[in-house]
Amino acid sequence: MSETSDSQAPRYTLGQRIFLFFGSMDLAITLLLTLAVASVIGTVLQQNQPYTDYLIKFGPFWFEIFETAGLYDVYSALWFLAILTLLVVSTSVCVIRQTPSMIRDMWHLRTHVQEKSLQALRHNISWKVSTPENQTVTALMAEFTKQGFRVKQTDKTDAILISAMRGGMNRLGYILTHLAIIVICVGGLMDSNLPLKFAEWQGKIKVETRDLAVSQVPAKSRLSVSKQAFRGSINIPEGRSSDVAFVAMRDGYLVQSLPFKIEVIDFRIEHYETGQPKSFETDLIVHDSDLAEPLAATISVNHPLIYKGYAIYQASFSDGGSLLSIDAWPLDDRIGKEAIAIETQVFQTSQFRWGEQKTQLEITAFRPFNINADPTDDDPGRLRNFGPSMGFKLRSETGEAMEYLNYMLPVTRNEREFYLSGVRASPADEFGYLYLPVDNNGELTEFNQFLKRVRDKALVSAIAGEMMLETLAAIDGSEEGLQQSLQQTLTMLVAMFERGGFTTVTEFIETSLPEAERETLGPAYLAMLREMLARIYFSKVDDELVGEAELLFLQDAVDAIGSLPRYGSPVFLMLTDYEHVEASGLQIARSPGKPVVYLGCAFLVAGVFLLFYLPQRRLWVLVKTQAQGVTVLLAGMSNRNPRDFDPFFDQLTNTLKQLNGNSH
């Protein structure tokens, strides 16, 4: 092949040897495969996620090791760029080394060939002709030219040699293909964030990791308007505007100034009849002092706006600070009986004093539609309309926070309605759900009143007394001691249930009762607790008929109270009204390297097709006059697809033979 063999290399200087090493095929293949393997890492580990997510996933030890190895942004890690650079260097060396010989090969018709070497080619044949030498040569040359070959005649001492070649552009294919790799990488480099990293390394800029308002971001984390490549993003709420974009870097960002201001008028999602999203669109206005009039445009996915070399894409959407009206229903009797009305906004934090504790409410999300499956339903295919939802966090004074997800519409399960609220302690957990039963008025009043009575010590004690008397009357016992202890047990069971649900009660049974009595007393305790709860529930009514509906409500309410201790919030926040404000997520990019990359791509495509589908074919004819007459020796070779060359050579032989009235 065109690769010169390195095995028996003459003495090279060190510089030459390094040059040869970089251009060697072994290095090239190694680099191609190394690059492939290295690329895998970034696809297996999701890149550029918030660093806290990685910390949760890997734990502090591995987190740091992976961070040092640059695994959260592999493709701009130094070691990865080093492999790419090596590949470019290696390819450059190989292009530099080969191009001169390739160009020569492209035009040069080999005329220094010996008869022997022609006979050694796989394709060669000779025959006798009846025409004289000169005439034969002329006819052959004409035929070759007709078939698209370039030809040259050389007079040797005892013969005439015709050298012919077709498909020299195959060699151009080689040059283009390999040049393309270099050009594409250079273009990619122009668009990479390497200059930013360099500036950071020099200490000229500093990545900001704090969550600040744009105006507060220090100058060192700001990038002025320039011709530099960047890729940033910005969320602009409807009706607002921005003249910056955020460029993400590792676990922080830089603020890139834009030479114009983008105002978002409206963001829209259109839906197909089936409910799937059909389009995401933003109406925006570009304000620029260079413009006679502000430029209005609508962008959508796949249809960006290109302005002054900046491309503005529809990338995502989010809440733009929707206004929310919330009723906070107390789950703790110290807070009061009635719901407290709250007005807030998505992404706002507000402080409350609920009962003893100070709590901070942070609204994190809002969605106007939720057509989901009930999270605990057996059939995940049964979709329901949950209405709007809001996500929020409640942070205690110590800084710990629980995360909640509440739906505005009650959901129906088993023909009863519930307000649904998800809760979890960390984003790594799944949501656990609280189902609060809705009363006939569609409110939580009845549940709240029941809860309040369960917590009313005097009332519980009175009911326990009543129940004790009835029970003892039934078994005909009237001993003072027994009376007292039974009443205490009943109150204690209710208090225990209120504090920790059925779990605590069961634990108590298993840990405090003597083993001998556990089996008989355990179920009895639970039955008594249920009876107590029922009595508490029905104590509000005097002798109203107790129907199926009330019994079911009681059961649901008991379940809900049992889960309250794990719910961890002193209030239940019920969304009552909202005004949806959306923010359009725009991606803004400048990529001056793009034309370069595209040029490289054009080279690559042209090069590859030339290499594969324009085989370089060389033919030689040696016409020799001897005593017996004129003989013709035809030989040929192709640098690609020898099997396709077989029939070509045969056909050519036939044509040429007929040409000079051959006398075999």
Added chain:
Amino acid sequence: MTTTTGTLNLVEDRPFTQWLWRGVMALAAMALIAIYSSVFDIYEISIVIFTAVAMMFLGQNWSGFRWHSLAVTILSLLAIRIYGNDLTLGETDFFLSYLLASQSAFMWMSALFVMATVSYFAGLLFRSEFTAKVGTGLTWSAATMGMIGLMVRWKESYLIGADVGHIPVSNLYEVFILFSVITALIYLFYERRYQIRSLGGFVLLVISAAVAFLLWYGFERGAHEIQPLVPALQSYWMKIHVPANFVGYGTFAMAAMIGVAYLLVSWQQTKNPNGRLVEAMPSLAVMDELMYKVIALGFAFFTVATILGALWAAEAWGGYWSWDPKETWALIVWLNYAAWLHMRMTKGWSGNPMAWWAVIGLFVTLFAFLGVNMFLTGLHSYGTL
């Protein structure tokens, strides 16, 4: 069985036939553009012209392809005509529900591909040229039914709703059909050109595997239902990017199966040089060369497809390259075959190691094609399992 394997079949059709075919293609393209001039944009017109030119080349010396195109055209038009504006006819009309509705056509395709695989292997096993020829016939029929199914599905998507309509290359189910059809056509091309019918069973094996997946995916996951396009896929780039990719995937799969056959024959040769398999299969040299040709074809198309993908990404995602998992795996596949080609062209490797490498290449390709969608998350909202 006469062993003509490996000789190149360069028979050219009569000039009259060639011109007739070219004329028909030109007329068909012009007619399409004229009829739809009001709705086609420049990209669609370019695609029509490009398709017509490509078909002119493919069909001018390949009568099988001409008949295939003719059958697809006539039967698809027939189905579209029967459908009219009523999608429910797909279930009630006899002709549609048993033959031409896309779902029925795909079932036919699946059955025919499996039958073709069996025929090819039976032909090999019992040394029956006739049986193997039946395999070729079945493969043609299967490819034809698959192509008809795709065409009819295209129409059906518009019958569901004007805004739902789209070319059926938008999800994993549809592209698996595309993969089967394209791989079959590429194989048939080489089968005719190199008389390598004994390789048919091997290539069809990978198609049958695709069919098995397709059936599972359709029945088990309901993936056959036509879904409207998510906004990210509403782009003319999809129409060319995806098919170009599948020429690549199809050829790489075929190369791997030739690799399997190669390894099998070379193993048999050491044990039993005059054995049946060795006699019936093409020579190692032929398979080796074929493997190269097929990978070169795939590499060229895959290069184009990846570049088209970059052009599309520049428009949809704000950057021509984002190191999204699908993109990155396309690069990995590409680098792998680039290394393969270098090994062969510059280091002169051939034989068993290259065959093994081609087989391993299939797994890399398979991961790019399927694994990424199954295991990784990224920007390609193209189909998840």
